Amino acid sequence: MTADGNRTRPRAVVVGAGFAGLNAARELARGGAFVTLVDHNPYTTFQPLLYQVATAVIPAGDVSYPMRAFAGKYPDMRVRVGGLAKLHLGEKRVELVDGTVIDYDYLVLATGVSTNWLGIEGAEKHSMPLYSVRDAVTLRRTLVRLLEETAEGRRPTTHAVIVGGGATGVEMAGTMAELRRRTLPYTHPEIRPDQTSVTLVERFDDVLPPYKPRLRESAAKALRRRGVRLRLGSTVAAVEPDAVVLTDGTRLHSDVTVWALGVTAPNEVADCGLPQGKGGRIVVTEALNVREHPEVFVAGDLALPSDPLPQLAQPAIQMGKHVGRQILAAAEGLPVAPFSYRDPGIMAVVGRAEAVVQLRNGATIRGLVAWLVWILVHLAYLLGGRNRISVLIDFVWRYVGPPRSAASVVE
Numbered sequence: 001m002t003a004d005g006n007r008t009r010p011r012a013v014v015v016g017a018g019f020a021g022l023n024a025a026r027e028l029a030r031g032g033a034f035v036t037l038v039d040h041n042p043y044t045t046f047q048p049l050l051y052q053v054a055t056a057v058i059p060a061g062d063v064s065y066p067m068r069a070f071a072g073k074y075p076d077m078r079v080r081v082g083g084l085a086k087l088h089l090g091e092k093r094v095e096l097v098d099g100t101v102i103d104y105d106y107l108v109l110a111t112g113v114s115t116n117w118l119g120i121e122g123a124e125k126h127s128m129p130l131y132s133v134r135d136a137v138t139l140r141r142t143l144v145r146l147l148e149e150t151a152e153g154r155r156p157t158t159h160a161v162i163v164g165g166g167a168t169g170v171e172m173a174g175t176m177a178e179l180r181r182r183t184l185p186y187t188h189p190e191i192r193p194d195q196t197s198v199t200l201v202e203r204f205d206d207v208l209p210p211y212k213p214r215l216r217e218s219a220a221k222a223l224r225r226r227g228v229r230l231r232l233g234s235t236v237a238a239v240e241p242d243a244v245v246l247t248d249g250t251r252l253h254s255d256v257t258v259w260a261l262g263v264t265a266p267n268e269v270a271d272c273g274l275p276q277g278k279g280g281r282i283v284v285t286e287a288l289n290v291r292e293h294p295e296v297f298v299a300g301d302l303a304l305p306s307d308p309l310p311q312l313a314q315p316a317i318q319m320g321k322h323v324g325r326q327i328l329a330a331a332e333g334l335p336v337a338p339f340s341y342r343d344p345g346i347m348a349v350v351g352r353a354e355a356v357v358q359l360r361n362g363a364t365i366r367g368l369v370a371w372l373v374w375i376l377v378h379l380a381y382l383l384g385g386r387n388r389i390s391v392l393i394d395f396v397w398r399y400v401g402p403p404r405s406a407a408s409v410v411e
Protein backbone atom coordinates (compact mmCIF):
# COMPACT_ATOMS: atom_id res chain seq x y z
CA MET A 1 0.00 0.00 0.00
CA THR A 2 1.17 3.59 -0.53
CA ALA A 3 1.17 6.17 2.28
CA ASP A 4 -2.20 7.50 1.07
CA GLY A 5 -3.70 4.01 1.26
CA ASN A 6 -3.77 3.26 -2.49
CA ARG A 7 -3.03 -0.28 -3.56
CA THR A 8 0.35 -0.68 -5.30
CA ARG A 9 1.29 -3.49 -7.61
CA PRO A 10 4.27 -5.31 -6.12
CA ARG A 11 7.39 -6.01 -8.16
CA ALA A 12 8.38 -9.61 -7.57
CA VAL A 13 11.50 -11.38 -8.77
CA VAL A 14 11.31 -15.18 -8.92
CA VAL A 15 14.68 -16.94 -9.21
CA GLY A 16 14.35 -20.49 -10.56
CA ALA A 17 11.76 -21.65 -13.10
CA GLY A 18 11.15 -25.13 -11.73
CA PHE A 19 7.99 -26.48 -10.12
CA ALA A 20 8.07 -23.97 -7.26
CA GLY A 21 9.16 -20.90 -9.25
CA LEU A 22 6.62 -21.36 -12.05
CA ASN A 23 3.74 -21.81 -9.63
CA ALA A 24 4.78 -18.76 -7.60
CA ALA A 25 5.17 -16.67 -10.76
CA ARG A 26 1.78 -17.78 -12.13
CA GLU A 27 0.01 -16.98 -8.87
CA LEU A 28 1.69 -13.56 -8.67
CA ALA A 29 0.93 -12.66 -12.29
CA ARG A 30 -2.71 -13.68 -11.93
CA GLY A 31 -2.93 -11.53 -8.80
CA GLY A 32 -1.68 -8.42 -10.61
CA ALA A 33 2.00 -8.31 -9.59
CA PHE A 34 4.82 -7.36 -11.97
CA VAL A 35 6.91 -10.52 -12.16
CA THR A 36 10.42 -11.11 -13.42
CA LEU A 37 11.19 -14.81 -13.81
CA VAL A 38 14.92 -15.60 -13.77
CA ASP A 39 16.59 -18.89 -14.64
CA HIS A 40 20.02 -19.77 -15.97
CA ASN A 41 18.34 -21.85 -18.67
CA PRO A 42 15.84 -20.44 -21.17
CA TYR A 43 13.62 -23.42 -20.40
CA THR A 44 12.14 -25.22 -17.44
CA THR A 45 13.05 -28.87 -16.85
CA PHE A 46 10.71 -31.68 -15.83
CA GLN A 47 13.18 -33.63 -13.68
CA PRO A 48 10.99 -36.69 -13.00
CA LEU A 49 11.49 -37.89 -16.60
CA LEU A 50 15.26 -37.31 -16.82
CA TYR A 51 15.98 -41.06 -16.48
CA GLN A 52 13.97 -41.67 -19.60
CA VAL A 53 16.05 -39.05 -21.41
CA ALA A 54 19.29 -40.62 -20.13
CA THR A 55 18.24 -44.04 -21.42
CA ALA A 56 16.86 -42.75 -24.74
CA VAL A 57 13.23 -43.60 -24.04
CA ILE A 58 12.28 -39.98 -24.84
CA PRO A 59 14.13 -37.06 -26.45
CA ALA A 60 15.48 -34.23 -24.28
CA GLY A 61 13.07 -31.69 -25.82
CA ASP A 62 10.10 -33.50 -24.27
CA VAL A 63 11.14 -32.66 -20.71
CA SER A 64 11.84 -28.99 -21.32
CA TYR A 65 9.45 -26.10 -21.94
CA PRO A 66 10.51 -22.56 -22.96
CA MET A 67 10.24 -20.03 -20.13
CA ARG A 68 9.11 -17.39 -22.64
CA ALA A 69 6.23 -19.57 -23.84
CA PHE A 70 5.12 -19.85 -20.20
CA ALA A 71 5.56 -16.14 -19.44
CA GLY A 72 3.87 -15.11 -22.70
CA LYS A 73 0.47 -16.01 -21.19
CA TYR A 74 0.77 -13.21 -18.62
CA PRO A 75 1.12 -9.59 -19.82
CA ASP A 76 3.04 -8.45 -16.73
CA MET A 77 5.54 -11.30 -16.56
CA ARG A 78 9.04 -10.83 -17.95
CA VAL A 79 11.84 -13.36 -18.37
CA ARG A 80 15.58 -12.97 -17.72
CA VAL A 81 17.89 -15.77 -18.73
CA GLY A 82 20.84 -15.61 -16.37
CA GLY A 83 22.34 -17.14 -13.29
CA LEU A 84 21.96 -15.62 -9.86
CA ALA A 85 25.32 -14.16 -8.78
CA LYS A 86 24.57 -12.18 -5.62
CA LEU A 87 21.76 -10.95 -3.44
CA HIS A 88 21.90 -7.37 -2.13
CA LEU A 89 19.37 -7.93 0.62
CA GLY A 90 19.63 -4.44 2.11
CA GLU A 91 18.98 -2.74 -1.24
CA LYS A 92 16.40 -5.38 -2.31
CA ARG A 93 18.35 -6.18 -5.46
CA VAL A 94 19.30 -9.32 -7.33
CA GLU A 95 22.55 -9.35 -9.29
CA LEU A 96 22.96 -11.79 -12.17
CA VAL A 97 26.18 -13.32 -13.45
CA ASP A 98 26.32 -10.90 -16.41
CA GLY A 99 26.15 -7.92 -14.00
CA THR A 100 22.45 -7.13 -14.58
CA VAL A 101 20.76 -5.81 -11.46
CA ILE A 102 17.02 -6.24 -10.84
CA ASP A 103 15.17 -4.41 -8.04
CA TYR A 104 12.35 -6.10 -6.19
CA ASP A 105 9.76 -5.49 -3.52
CA TYR A 106 9.48 -9.23 -2.93
CA LEU A 107 11.88 -12.01 -3.84
CA VAL A 108 11.12 -15.70 -4.33
CA LEU A 109 14.12 -18.02 -4.20
CA ALA A 110 13.29 -21.32 -5.91
CA THR A 111 16.59 -22.55 -7.33
CA GLY A 112 16.11 -26.14 -6.22
CA VAL A 113 19.14 -28.12 -5.11
CA SER A 114 22.02 -29.87 -6.79
CA THR A 115 24.28 -32.85 -6.25
CA ASN A 116 26.05 -33.33 -2.93
CA TRP A 117 29.17 -35.48 -3.32
CA LEU A 118 29.29 -35.91 0.46
CA GLY A 119 33.06 -35.50 0.47
CA ILE A 120 33.52 -39.01 -0.93
CA GLU A 121 36.86 -39.37 -2.65
CA GLY A 122 36.62 -39.41 -6.45
CA ALA A 123 32.81 -39.11 -6.47
CA GLU A 124 32.63 -35.78 -8.30
CA LYS A 125 35.41 -36.66 -10.73
CA HIS A 126 34.37 -40.18 -11.66
CA SER A 127 30.60 -40.33 -11.37
CA MET A 128 27.75 -38.72 -13.25
CA PRO A 129 24.93 -36.73 -11.61
CA LEU A 130 21.39 -36.53 -12.97
CA TYR A 131 19.90 -33.14 -12.23
CA SER A 132 19.62 -31.35 -15.54
CA VAL A 133 18.88 -31.99 -19.21
CA ARG A 134 22.62 -31.56 -19.80
CA ASP A 135 23.40 -34.31 -17.24
CA ALA A 136 20.85 -36.65 -18.85
CA VAL A 137 22.16 -36.06 -22.38
CA THR A 138 25.78 -36.49 -21.21
CA LEU A 139 24.86 -39.78 -19.53
CA ARG A 140 23.02 -40.99 -22.60
CA ARG A 141 25.97 -40.12 -24.87
CA THR A 142 28.32 -41.89 -22.48
CA LEU A 143 26.15 -45.02 -22.47
CA VAL A 144 25.86 -45.00 -26.27
CA ARG A 145 29.65 -44.61 -26.62
CA LEU A 146 30.45 -47.37 -24.13
CA LEU A 147 27.98 -49.76 -25.75
CA GLU A 148 29.35 -49.03 -29.23
CA GLU A 149 32.89 -49.66 -28.03
CA THR A 150 31.80 -52.91 -26.36
CA ALA A 151 29.94 -54.05 -29.48
CA GLU A 152 33.00 -53.31 -31.63
CA GLY A 153 35.30 -55.21 -29.24
CA ARG A 154 37.28 -52.11 -28.27
CA ARG A 155 36.15 -52.38 -24.63
CA PRO A 156 35.41 -55.60 -22.76
CA THR A 157 32.37 -54.46 -20.74
CA THR A 158 29.76 -51.81 -19.99
CA HIS A 159 29.01 -52.30 -16.31
CA ALA A 160 26.92 -49.59 -14.60
CA VAL A 161 26.88 -48.88 -10.87
CA ILE A 162 24.24 -46.57 -9.41
CA VAL A 163 24.94 -45.14 -5.97
CA GLY A 164 21.87 -44.46 -3.80
CA GLY A 165 18.72 -46.55 -3.34
CA GLY A 166 16.21 -43.70 -3.00
CA ALA A 167 13.63 -42.99 -5.69
CA THR A 168 16.25 -41.52 -8.08
CA GLY A 169 18.55 -44.57 -7.79
CA VAL A 170 15.73 -47.11 -8.03
CA GLU A 171 14.14 -45.43 -11.05
CA MET A 172 17.52 -45.09 -12.78
CA ALA A 173 18.46 -48.73 -12.07
CA GLY A 174 15.06 -49.93 -13.28
CA THR A 175 15.24 -47.90 -16.49
CA MET A 176 18.81 -49.06 -17.20
CA ALA A 177 17.84 -52.67 -16.51
CA GLU A 178 15.01 -52.37 -19.07
CA LEU A 179 17.51 -50.97 -21.56
CA ARG A 180 19.86 -53.90 -20.92
CA ARG A 181 17.17 -56.58 -20.95
CA ARG A 182 14.83 -55.46 -23.71
CA THR A 183 16.77 -53.15 -25.98
CA LEU A 184 20.34 -54.37 -26.22
CA PRO A 185 19.57 -57.84 -27.62
CA TYR A 186 18.07 -56.05 -30.66
CA THR A 187 20.31 -53.02 -30.99
CA HIS A 188 23.65 -54.57 -29.95
CA PRO A 189 23.42 -58.33 -30.62
CA GLU A 190 27.25 -58.53 -30.55
CA ILE A 191 27.24 -57.84 -26.79
CA ARG A 192 26.89 -60.92 -24.55
CA PRO A 193 24.68 -60.53 -21.43
CA ASP A 194 27.69 -61.09 -19.14
CA GLN A 195 29.42 -58.04 -20.68
CA THR A 196 26.86 -55.68 -19.14
CA SER A 197 25.32 -55.31 -15.70
CA VAL A 198 23.43 -52.84 -13.53
CA THR A 199 24.31 -52.67 -9.81
CA LEU A 200 22.53 -50.53 -7.22
CA VAL A 201 24.43 -49.69 -4.03
CA GLU A 202 22.53 -48.56 -0.92
CA ARG A 203 23.87 -48.16 2.60
CA PHE A 204 20.57 -49.11 4.28
CA ASP A 205 19.13 -52.61 4.14
CA ASP A 206 16.21 -51.50 1.94
CA VAL A 207 15.59 -49.42 -1.14
CA LEU A 208 13.04 -46.55 -1.13
CA PRO A 209 13.32 -45.63 2.60
CA PRO A 210 10.13 -43.47 2.87
CA TYR A 211 7.88 -46.27 1.56
CA LYS A 212 6.09 -48.98 3.56
CA PRO A 213 8.06 -52.23 4.01
CA ARG A 214 5.88 -54.20 1.57
CA LEU A 215 6.48 -51.63 -1.18
CA ARG A 216 10.22 -51.56 -0.47
CA GLU A 217 10.33 -55.35 -0.72
CA SER A 218 8.20 -55.31 -3.85
CA ALA A 219 10.51 -52.75 -5.50
CA ALA A 220 13.63 -54.72 -4.53
CA LYS A 221 12.12 -57.93 -5.91
CA ALA A 222 11.09 -56.23 -9.15
CA LEU A 223 14.62 -54.85 -9.60
CA ARG A 224 16.17 -58.28 -8.99
CA ARG A 225 13.74 -59.85 -11.48
CA ARG A 226 15.02 -57.37 -14.04
CA GLY A 227 18.57 -58.44 -13.38
CA VAL A 228 19.68 -55.53 -11.15
CA ARG A 229 22.37 -56.58 -8.63
CA LEU A 230 21.38 -55.08 -5.32
CA ARG A 231 24.18 -54.28 -2.86
CA LEU A 232 22.15 -53.32 0.21
CA GLY A 233 23.80 -52.41 3.51
CA SER A 234 26.87 -51.28 1.54
CA THR A 235 28.54 -47.89 1.99
CA VAL A 236 30.64 -46.28 -0.72
CA ALA A 237 34.14 -45.25 0.39
CA ALA A 238 35.52 -43.98 -2.92
CA VAL A 239 34.84 -43.79 -6.63
CA GLU A 240 37.64 -44.63 -9.08
CA PRO A 241 37.67 -44.26 -12.87
CA ASP A 242 36.71 -47.93 -13.27
CA ALA A 243 35.30 -48.94 -9.90
CA VAL A 244 33.15 -48.11 -6.92
CA VAL A 245 34.97 -49.04 -3.71
CA LEU A 246 32.93 -50.02 -0.65
CA THR A 247 33.96 -49.45 2.97
CA ASP A 248 34.52 -53.23 3.41
CA GLY A 249 37.12 -53.03 0.64
CA THR A 250 34.98 -54.61 -2.12
CA ARG A 251 35.70 -53.15 -5.56
CA LEU A 252 32.70 -53.12 -7.88
CA HIS A 253 33.90 -52.79 -11.45
CA SER A 254 32.12 -49.82 -13.01
CA ASP A 255 32.42 -48.44 -16.52
CA VAL A 256 29.82 -45.80 -15.72
CA THR A 257 28.90 -44.67 -12.21
CA VAL A 258 25.70 -42.71 -11.62
CA TRP A 259 25.51 -40.63 -8.43
CA ALA A 260 21.92 -40.68 -7.15
CA LEU A 261 22.21 -39.41 -3.61
CA GLY A 262 22.82 -36.29 -1.61
CA VAL A 263 21.40 -32.86 -2.32
CA THR A 264 22.69 -29.44 -1.39
CA ALA A 265 21.88 -25.81 -2.16
CA PRO A 266 23.62 -24.32 -5.23
CA ASN A 267 26.82 -22.37 -4.35
CA GLU A 268 25.39 -18.97 -5.36
CA VAL A 269 22.56 -19.46 -2.88
CA ALA A 270 24.83 -20.85 -0.18
CA ASP A 271 26.86 -17.62 -0.34
CA CYS A 272 23.90 -15.24 -0.24
CA GLY A 273 23.87 -14.54 3.50
CA LEU A 274 20.53 -16.13 4.39
CA PRO A 275 20.21 -18.60 7.29
CA GLN A 276 20.96 -22.15 6.19
CA GLY A 277 20.17 -25.53 7.69
CA LYS A 278 20.76 -29.16 6.72
CA GLY A 279 22.00 -29.58 3.16
CA GLY A 280 22.42 -25.81 2.80
CA ARG A 281 18.65 -25.33 2.51
CA ILE A 282 17.35 -21.90 3.55
CA VAL A 283 15.64 -21.82 6.94
CA VAL A 284 12.15 -20.30 6.60
CA THR A 285 9.25 -19.38 8.86
CA GLU A 286 5.99 -21.26 8.77
CA ALA A 287 4.78 -18.78 6.12
CA LEU A 288 7.88 -19.70 4.01
CA ASN A 289 9.65 -16.35 4.28
CA VAL A 290 12.96 -15.55 5.97
CA ARG A 291 12.60 -14.18 9.50
CA GLU A 292 15.28 -11.50 9.13
CA HIS A 293 14.08 -10.51 5.63
CA PRO A 294 10.31 -11.05 5.49
CA GLU A 295 10.19 -9.82 1.89
CA VAL A 296 12.29 -12.86 0.86
CA PHE A 297 10.29 -16.06 0.34
CA VAL A 298 11.76 -19.50 -0.40
CA ALA A 299 9.89 -22.37 -2.05
CA GLY A 300 10.54 -25.90 -3.25
CA ASP A 301 13.56 -28.11 -2.56
CA LEU A 302 15.55 -25.12 -1.31
CA ALA A 303 13.17 -24.25 1.55
CA LEU A 304 13.70 -25.69 5.01
CA PRO A 305 10.64 -25.15 7.22
CA SER A 306 10.75 -26.30 10.86
CA ASP A 307 8.88 -29.44 9.78
CA PRO A 308 10.94 -30.38 6.67
CA LEU A 309 9.07 -31.67 3.63
CA PRO A 310 10.28 -34.28 1.14
CA GLN A 311 12.19 -32.82 -1.80
CA LEU A 312 9.55 -33.72 -4.36
CA ALA A 313 7.46 -32.02 -7.03
CA GLN A 314 4.20 -31.80 -5.02
CA PRO A 315 5.65 -29.90 -2.03
CA ALA A 316 7.41 -27.57 -4.52
CA ILE A 317 4.19 -26.89 -6.45
CA GLN A 318 2.15 -26.24 -3.31
CA MET A 319 4.86 -24.07 -1.73
CA GLY A 320 5.16 -22.04 -4.95
CA LYS A 321 1.44 -21.30 -4.97
CA HIS A 322 1.43 -20.47 -1.27
CA VAL A 323 4.36 -18.08 -1.59
CA GLY A 324 2.69 -16.28 -4.51
CA ARG A 325 -0.51 -15.79 -2.48
CA GLN A 326 1.36 -14.57 0.60
CA ILE A 327 3.24 -11.95 -1.39
CA LEU A 328 -0.03 -10.65 -2.82
CA ALA A 329 -1.47 -10.53 0.72
CA ALA A 330 1.60 -8.79 2.14
CA ALA A 331 1.46 -6.19 -0.65
CA GLU A 332 -2.10 -5.46 0.44
CA GLY A 333 -0.88 -4.94 4.00
CA LEU A 334 -2.46 -8.21 5.16
CA PRO A 335 -0.72 -10.75 7.42
CA VAL A 336 0.94 -13.79 5.83
CA ALA A 337 -0.50 -17.23 6.57
CA PRO A 338 1.33 -20.42 7.52
CA PHE A 339 1.87 -23.08 4.87
CA SER A 340 0.27 -26.46 5.30
CA TYR A 341 1.09 -29.36 2.99
CA ARG A 342 -1.66 -31.57 1.57
CA ASP A 343 0.15 -34.85 0.98
CA PRO A 344 -1.28 -36.68 -2.05
CA GLY A 345 1.13 -39.64 -1.59
CA ILE A 346 4.34 -40.79 -3.25
CA MET A 347 5.22 -43.00 -6.21
CA ALA A 348 8.23 -44.50 -7.94
CA VAL A 349 8.59 -46.45 -11.17
CA VAL A 350 10.70 -49.59 -11.20
CA GLY A 351 10.38 -50.64 -14.81
CA ARG A 352 7.93 -51.56 -17.55
CA ALA A 353 4.49 -52.24 -16.02
CA GLU A 354 6.00 -51.97 -12.53
CA ALA A 355 5.66 -49.11 -10.06
CA VAL A 356 4.83 -48.53 -6.41
CA VAL A 357 2.30 -45.97 -5.16
CA GLN A 358 1.66 -45.05 -1.53
CA LEU A 359 -1.43 -42.92 -1.02
CA ARG A 360 -2.01 -40.40 1.73
CA ASN A 361 -4.40 -42.69 3.59
CA GLY A 362 -1.74 -45.39 3.70
CA ALA A 363 -3.24 -47.49 0.87
CA THR A 364 -0.67 -48.97 -1.50
CA ILE A 365 -0.76 -49.97 -5.16
CA ARG A 366 1.84 -52.05 -7.01
CA GLY A 367 2.51 -53.42 -10.49
CA LEU A 368 0.70 -52.52 -13.69
CA VAL A 369 -2.05 -50.35 -12.14
CA ALA A 370 0.55 -48.35 -10.20
CA TRP A 371 2.57 -47.95 -13.41
CA LEU A 372 -0.46 -46.60 -15.30
CA VAL A 373 -1.16 -44.18 -12.44
CA TRP A 374 2.50 -43.10 -12.58
CA ILE A 375 2.28 -42.43 -16.33
CA LEU A 376 -0.98 -40.47 -16.04
CA VAL A 377 0.28 -38.30 -13.17
CA HIS A 378 3.52 -37.51 -14.99
CA LEU A 379 1.70 -36.62 -18.20
CA ALA A 380 -0.68 -34.37 -16.24
CA TYR A 381 2.17 -32.35 -14.73
CA LEU A 382 4.31 -32.11 -17.84
CA LEU A 383 4.18 -28.61 -19.36
CA GLY A 384 3.07 -28.22 -22.97
CA GLY A 385 0.45 -30.17 -24.95
CA ARG A 386 3.02 -31.19 -27.57
CA ASN A 387 5.31 -32.62 -24.90
CA ARG A 388 2.45 -34.63 -23.38
CA ILE A 389 1.43 -36.16 -26.70
CA SER A 390 5.03 -36.85 -27.66
CA VAL A 391 5.86 -38.55 -24.32
CA LEU A 392 2.67 -40.61 -24.47
CA ILE A 393 3.50 -41.82 -27.99
CA ASP A 394 7.09 -42.62 -26.94
CA PHE A 395 5.91 -44.57 -23.88
CA VAL A 396 3.34 -46.57 -25.83
CA TRP A 397 5.83 -47.23 -28.63
CA ARG A 398 8.61 -48.15 -26.24
CA TYR A 399 6.80 -50.14 -23.59
CA VAL A 400 3.76 -51.61 -25.34
CA GLY A 401 5.24 -52.12 -28.80
CA PRO A 402 7.52 -55.00 -29.75
CA PRO A 403 11.02 -54.97 -28.17
CA ARG A 404 12.61 -53.84 -31.43
CA SER A 405 10.64 -50.56 -31.11
CA ALA A 406 13.19 -49.60 -28.47
CA ALA A 407 15.88 -49.10 -31.10
CA SER A 408 15.90 -45.35 -30.42
CA VAL A 409 18.83 -46.07 -28.09
CA VAL A 410 21.15 -45.60 -31.05
CA GLU A 411 19.98 -42.03 -31.65
Ligand SMILES: Cc1cc2nc3c(=O)[nH]c(=O)nc-3n(C[C@H](O)[C@H](O)[C@H](O)COP(=O)(O)OP(=O)(O)OC[C@H]3O[C@@H](n4cnc5c(N)ncnc54)[C@H](O)[C@@H]3O)c2cc1C
Pocket residue numbers: 015016017018019020021038039040041043044045046047048049050051082083084085110111112113130131168266268269299300301302311312313314316347348
Ligand atom coordinates in the same frame (compact mmCIF):
# COMPACT_ATOMS: atom_id res chain seq x y z
C1 LIG B 1 16.32 -37.34 -11.74
C2 LIG B 1 15.22 -36.83 -10.83
C3 LIG B 1 14.00 -37.50 -10.78
C4 LIG B 1 12.98 -37.06 -9.94
N1 LIG B 1 11.78 -37.74 -9.94
C5 LIG B 1 10.77 -37.27 -9.18
C6 LIG B 1 9.49 -37.92 -9.19
O1 LIG B 1 9.29 -38.93 -9.87
N2 LIG B 1 8.49 -37.37 -8.42
C7 LIG B 1 8.67 -36.25 -7.67
O2 LIG B 1 7.74 -35.78 -7.01
N3 LIG B 1 9.87 -35.65 -7.63
C8 LIG B 1 10.92 -36.11 -8.36
N4 LIG B 1 12.13 -35.48 -8.33
C9 LIG B 1 12.29 -34.30 -7.44
C10 LIG B 1 11.65 -33.08 -8.06
O3 LIG B 1 12.03 -32.96 -9.43
C11 LIG B 1 12.11 -31.86 -7.27
O4 LIG B 1 11.69 -32.03 -5.94
C12 LIG B 1 11.47 -30.57 -7.84
O5 LIG B 1 11.93 -30.36 -9.15
C13 LIG B 1 11.82 -29.38 -6.96
O6 LIG B 1 11.28 -28.23 -7.54
P1 LIG B 1 12.01 -26.82 -7.36
O7 LIG B 1 11.14 -25.85 -8.06
O8 LIG B 1 12.33 -26.61 -5.95
O9 LIG B 1 13.40 -26.97 -8.10
P2 LIG B 1 13.73 -27.34 -9.60
O10 LIG B 1 12.59 -28.01 -10.27
O11 LIG B 1 15.04 -28.05 -9.52
O12 LIG B 1 13.92 -25.93 -10.31
C14 LIG B 1 14.98 -25.07 -9.98
C15 LIG B 1 15.24 -24.12 -11.13
O13 LIG B 1 16.18 -23.16 -10.69
C16 LIG B 1 17.14 -22.93 -11.70
N5 LIG B 1 18.38 -22.48 -11.05
C17 LIG B 1 19.18 -23.19 -10.22
N6 LIG B 1 20.21 -22.44 -9.80
C18 LIG B 1 20.05 -21.23 -10.39
C19 LIG B 1 20.80 -20.04 -10.35
N7 LIG B 1 21.90 -19.91 -9.62
N8 LIG B 1 20.38 -18.99 -11.09
C20 LIG B 1 19.25 -19.10 -11.82
N9 LIG B 1 18.50 -20.20 -11.89
C21 LIG B 1 18.89 -21.25 -11.18
C22 LIG B 1 17.27 -24.27 -12.39
O14 LIG B 1 17.74 -24.11 -13.72
C23 LIG B 1 15.84 -24.80 -12.34
O15 LIG B 1 15.11 -24.45 -13.48
C24 LIG B 1 13.17 -35.91 -9.16
C25 LIG B 1 14.40 -35.23 -9.21
C26 LIG B 1 15.41 -35.68 -10.03
C27 LIG B 1 16.72 -34.94 -10.07
